[in-house]
Structure formats: structure tokens, C-alpha cells
Amino acid sequence: MAAGDDAPRPISLFYSYSHRDEDLRQKLQEHLAVLRRAGLVSEWHDRNIDAGDEWAKEIDRNLFSADIILLLVSPSFIASDYCWSVEVKKALERHDRGEAVVVPVILRPCRWGLTGFARLQAVPKDARAVTAWPNEDAAFDDVAGRIEALVERIRVERAPTARPHPDPLPQAGEGGTRGSVRVRAFKDLAVFRDGDAPWFPEMVVIPSGTFLMGSPPGEEGRSDDEGPQHRVTIGYRFALGKYAVRFSEYDHFCEVTKREKPEDRGWGRGQRPVITVSWLDAVAYCEWLTKETGQPYRLPSEAEWEYGARAGTTTPFSFGGTISPKQANYDGNYTYGGGSKGEYRQRTVPVGTLPANPRGLHEMHGNVREWVEDVWHDSYAGAPADGSAWTDGEGKDSSRLRVARGGSWYNYPRLLRSAFRVRYPPGGRYLNLGFRLARTLD
Template sequence: MTFSQFALATGAWLMSSALYAGDSIRPIEPILVTIPAGTYEMGTIKRQNAQPVHTVSLNSFSLGKYEVTVKEFARFVEATNYPMPTQCRHELDGWFKPATKGNWQQNALTTSEYQPVVCIGWRAAQAYVDWLAKETGKPYRLPTEAEWEYAARAGTSTDYFFGDDESRSAVCEYANTADLYGESRLQRDANTSYKNWDTGMASCSDGSAYASIVGMYKPNPFGVHDIVSNVLEFMADCYADNYDDASATGAARQHVNCEERSTRGGSWHWNNWPHSFRSSIPEDFIGGVDGFRIAMDGQSTKKSKETQLFEAALHAAQAREKINRVDRFDFVEPVANLMLTEDGGLVSLVWDKHPDPLVTEYRVFRNKVRDSMFRLIAANINEPTFREPTPTHQVEYTVVAVKGHLQSAYSEPVLSPLGFSPIPGKIEAEHVNSLTGASIAMSTDGRGDFNLSGRNGIEATAEFSYQLNVKKAGYYQLSYRVAAPQDVEGFSVFLDDKPIAQAAIKNTGGIINGKLSQVRKCIFLRVS
């Protein structure tokens, strides 16, 4: 039985057996830990949006020991028929697609009812805590940013409650994050990578490729689990880009028209961030790595019968999952001494034979843009060598060793020769010989292509150079795609340092609904 079938079956059982007096469905109240009152310095000088660092004094409150799970959330949906989203940004294919079919109960990334509930959005999380408070008469709510950071730090002053972890090698004991195991599964399932992507990955294995059953990692000193990372957590606060008007008592900041909500922590899909770092999410955004935990004024209370039953079932699920993860931590050392040579139109890679006799194969990865995401190009290689035709442009290679279906960390990469783009032919924008005033960025067209852009767009003095092999003199048409938020002077084309054409660029709309509004243009060149 698939999880979707299992979840539906569970839902049917709940509808029939969880009905009580007055035909009401009783909530599973959260397992809480009491957070003692205290004062701390909130924020950090490492991030502009977490300044100014300021003193916050908090009364004692309670916080969810775990993130809210699918099983707990099911009671709310069944009791209220809340109109849940039917699309969610959650499918993996190198990055998350903008929206695909899926909901809190049926999506590609949820495989257990004891995982954190996702694909819900901030508004549904708020509706959940409102319902929980109404049904129980207890002041349940979403935590504030100040409460979350205080509880996460648990009296420590380092980046994380367990230390600074600059090497990102200890975090896997405490959190589900982008890591070696996740990379191994991600390459297998989607032929894509955390390597060189956003914040990269930890140099350890946490045993979980995607969202984890809650409570599988060591808690912080206050007894809170998954506070570093598992899913991103919604806060009660309306997001502001600094702490200029932050409350000294830790109250949530609220605006009349709130479009962005604060979030804290990290998710399995991203590397982890220090507790003081902040992020935000549109209030109407529905994501597959976003969830929440619950807060309550005052000290935690006696567990209800439903909570006790849930806790026992969760512990059983955790025990089963612990057994399943036994073989997910045995990673071999990376491949050593990878070297590249080119001769007769062939690129040859050689590396040292791995000393571990249980290594069963090698895999070769290629990166079509330096420092971007590696893609698998060859597997089941038994000997420490690989050859292929020399690419027409410069690419990057790396190799891994495989033991027990787990791949090692990547070897040190090597670069192929620069190469020439044949004309007539297609010149990819990212195949530059040299680049100033711009950067290579992944495009938004969903095809895995790249753009030349920059933090504030391409600079007015930007220059791109390419190595071309023009077989025959004559007239050529240069077609290109461009996106611009306004009319600009455009660009000039040079051949051997001599100007041969110029193109003006008109306003295309820039970024519309999160995507570049691109138009196709062309100019004519004479090559002699």
C-alpha cells in the first residue's frame, strides 16, 4: 500500500472512530516542553536583516517538542473541511517547480504520517492553531521570532546550540539537512545536486534524504527536536527587513497588510543556518519544505489521552525508522588524484584506484558550467578511468566511489580545455571565455538552462568574450533572448576587437510573476 492509500485509509478510520460527544473530532494536542523565562541578545551582526542586536526579555512559555505532523494535521482537516491548497511547490528536478499537483496528504515528498505536514501555507497553519485553541480552550498559537530564537539557542551564544560547526560535520547528529546521504539519493532520484547549489551541503550523513519523521535527531538543551532543520517553520510575525521596531518583550510584529511572514530554521532541502538568521515567505505561498510547530502561553499541561496515544505511536515509528537507517552512514573517502588529459579529440580522466575493497563502482559527473550543479554522465565504471569526446566548450568533471549504493563525497574537480563554438551553430551564453560585470545564473524557464545576469542585472560596463570557429566568411544572423525592465542602450558585438554590430534593447517587462519576461531578437553580422 502506498502512503497516499495509507493516509486515506487512516483518514477513514479517524472519521469513524475519532468521533466523540457532540460528533466532534478531538484534536491531538501537541507534545510541549516548557521554556523558562529569560533575557537574551537577539540578532547578529552577520546579517543585515537581523540587526540591530537588541535585548529581549521573555516570560516562560511552551513550545512544541516536534514540528506538527501529517497525522496531527489530519484531525483539523477532517473536523473543519478547511479548503486546503491543491497545488504545491514540491517536485524535484534540480530545483522546485513553481507549482505541481499535490496537497498536504498526497505529494511526492511525504511518505509517512509522522513527517512534518507540508504543502499547507502560512494561512492554514494559522487556521490550525486557531482551531486547536478553540477546541481545547488553551492559548495555542504560532511562536514569535523572538521566542523561537530564544528556544533554539537554549542559553548558548554559538551559531547553533551544539557549537559553531564551521566544518558542517557535526550537524547531522542534530538535524535533517542537505548532506551526503541526501546528495546520494538526490543524484539517484533526480540526477541533480546540492553541490555548488545555494548554501551547499554538510560533510556528514543524517540518514534522511527528504523530510524526516520528527524527533529522529538529538534535542537541544530545552528538549526541542528538529529546531536546526527538517522543514522551514512559520512564525506569527509579519516580516520586516530589520529589527528597528522589534519588541523588547518578544511580541510578534503585525502589520495591517502583511504579505510576507517570517520563517525560521532550515529544511532538508537546504543547508542549515545559524539560529539568529532569518528568512521570510509570502503569506499565500504553498511549499513542500515549509511547516510549523506550536507555541502556548505559560507552562505545558498534562497530556491528553489522544496525545498519549499519538506519542506512543510516534515512538514506535521512530524505532522502526532507526532500524531502517542503520546502513545509511557508511560513506567511503573521496576519490583521490583525479587528472585530465586531452588528445586526438578525446578527454581522458584517470584517478587512483580506491583502497576500500568494498567499493563496487565509480560514477563520473560533468558540470556544463563551472561551479554549478554536477550531473551524472557515467555509472557502473569498474576501472579508474573514463574517456569521452572533447566537449566543444569548457566543462568540469568530478568522480565518486560507490559502496553499498552510497556514493562518496565528490573528488576535487578538473576542467577540460576551453574549446571553440562552431559557427554556424548555437553559442550558449554561459560558455564564456571571460566574463566581467555579470554572473551566470540558472534560468527560470524550467529547462535547466542558464542566463547571464547579476544581483542588479548586467552592469553597463559588462564584457563577455567567446572563442568561435567561423568556417566561412559571410553574413550571419545573431539571435538572442533578452529580458529588461526598461529601455537601455544595448550592447555591441566585437570580432577580434573590432566592432561589427550594435543592438538596442527595449523594455520587455523584466520580472513578471517571478519569471523573466524574455523576448527573442536578432541582428545581422558580416564576418570576413
């Protein structure tokens, strides 16, 4: 059956390989043909470059847009200067930023265990080279099965909910409850609400202060976009949500504003963090809540978010140099900094399930990534040093990529670090992405 206009886009595969292994690449493509015919994947390799095209630009363009990058590993692949110094380097950088998944496919026996991608799960089973199997078709079928499972996992996480954005918000509906709390009376780290209505969030007063934003060059799992590390002084108090916004809160917003409720993947609503909401949805919620309460709610700036997440620490996580699934919701099959493996829940958990950081904020690491106000920049060169959002004057109608923070239920632990950052289109809705509120106090 032909895919309709509303069908999810295919997951894109990029083949990084040596031309000496072209016959093996073609055999792998034959085994993946069923995914291609089903519209689940699209594939690209350098034989797709047309005459007259600038080959290096075409390779970069497709490498930087791929969802899955297959490294077809062999002695020839490792010996190739271009594969090794260009494609592998860029692929691992995208993998470490959480933008793509890199899969080593071991074609022929070689000393690949000494490479930078040896830390990644390789295929076929037990990383036994395809040519070492008694039957190469059986080996490639094993590879195809594992890629099919990965494609489904990526579709679950990354495919936006196909739902149009509603018209601009009306004024707050009848029955609105406006708050009158005098926030300046609260002490630092106090928890408050702006009224008694059940959809009013619990907020934590964050004190002013100075911190080092970004990660040091030697931090495990660091990406270049986390630097240069720089000092930020937040000379004002503000409030952050004790929890990410819940489904119960967001569903009320949808009911009173006549918006379609977001998908929950069958995991439950209520106290779970809302997911499949875009940056635009999150901004609309902040605008509605501001009108409903009479108080200035908004998304946090990227600096405010990291300041709240670090909670006075300089370690990769607010819990220290490592993290465990008892502290955060992520893929517990993987470890960081000598930590131990643990549970992989494969979905969100209700907010407040896991321990708070030293500032009383729950699930700043893992569960869902969280939208912030800033537009994306590839580094902190020129970033504000006062805690304000770095937007380049772009308004909410801009198509510029927006930043998300915090890691999610789906991610490896290195992607939960306080300094880790990633970007998404502002209209995208994803199963691992929600938001947390900020509120201006002073």
C-alpha cells in the same frame, strides 16, 4: 502543449555578464532554449531594457526577483566595476539569505578562485572554462544540463501547491475533547499535553529569561537582516511544541473541518512534519486547536522561536559552532564552521528522529522551516524587546510577507543557524515549510 492557468510559474534566470561576453551569453541562451520553450524558465538580461526605462532600477527589479542568478565569469566580468560592486554583491546577499541560487558559469579562464563567489559550485564540469573545452557546444550542453537539474530542484522546493484556501473555519466539530490541565503546576522544561486525544501536541514549558537576538557581525554566513543584535527579555513563561506539527495531527484537522489535505510529495505522512501549508493554514490550525482544547494555541513570535532554538546558547547552532547531519536534516554535501560532510536525505524525516536541543525541542535546526507570527522587516531596528510578535498591527488578512525560521532538509547548513530568517507570502505553500505551535501559559 500550452501551459494552463494552474501551471507553476517558470523559474526566473538573471544573467549577470560583461558586454564583451555577449556572444557567449547568446550561445548559452541557445542551449537553454529547450527549457524556455517548455515553460520551465524565463530569462532576463540588460538587453531587455526598453528605451526610456531607468536601467539601474530595471536591473535591480529583475535581480531581486530572480530564482537563479547566473554569473557569467571572465576577466572582463571581474574587471567590470558594475558587475563586481553592484550585481555580484547583491546576488551573493540574496544567495546567503536563501532567496535565490547563484551559479558561477566560467566562460573564459581567469583568477576567479580569489573572488567571494569561489565558495559556490561553478559550472561547467570541474569549473573548466567554456572556451577551454575542445568543443564549446559540449561545454554549454554541460552547463545547460546542470541548470536544468537546478531548475527541477527549485521547482520541487518552491512551487506552492495549487489549492485554494477554504472558507473561514466553522466551530469545532462534535466530539471535541477540551483540556483542563493546570499548566502553572508544571516545572520549567516539563512536557505536557492538554488532553488524551492523539492529535493533542506535546508541549514544552519554556522559562522566562533574557537573550541576545540576532547574530554578531562576524558570524559566518550572517545576513544584514539578522541585526542589529539586541537584548530581548521574555518576562513570561510559554510553551513550544516539542516537535513541528505532524501530518497525523494536521490530517485530523482537515478531516473534521472538511479541508483538503496537503501534499506530502510521496514521502509519507504520519509522524513526518506537515509540509505545503501556508501561514494562513497554520493560523487556522491554531484557531481550531484553541477551540478544541479550550487553551490559547498560536504561532510563536519570532523572538520566542529564536529564544527556544538557542536554548541558552550564543553559538550559531544550539549544538555549538558547527553542525552535522547526525544532528539535523539538511544538505550534508555542504559544511559550516569546519564541520564535516554527511548524508543528504533529500526529504523530511519523522519528527523526533534527530537529537533535541538543551530545552528538549527536536528539529529546531533543519527538516522544515517553520512559520512564525511576525511580518517581515529588513532589520531589527525598532523591534520589540519583550518577546512579542512584530506585526505592525497587521491582522491575519494582511498580504505582508511573514517570517519563517529554522532551515530545512533542502538547505545549506548556514541557513540552519539560530539567527537565520527568511520571508514568504502568507498564502504560499512549500515543500520545505511547516510550523510549530506555541501556547500562552501566563
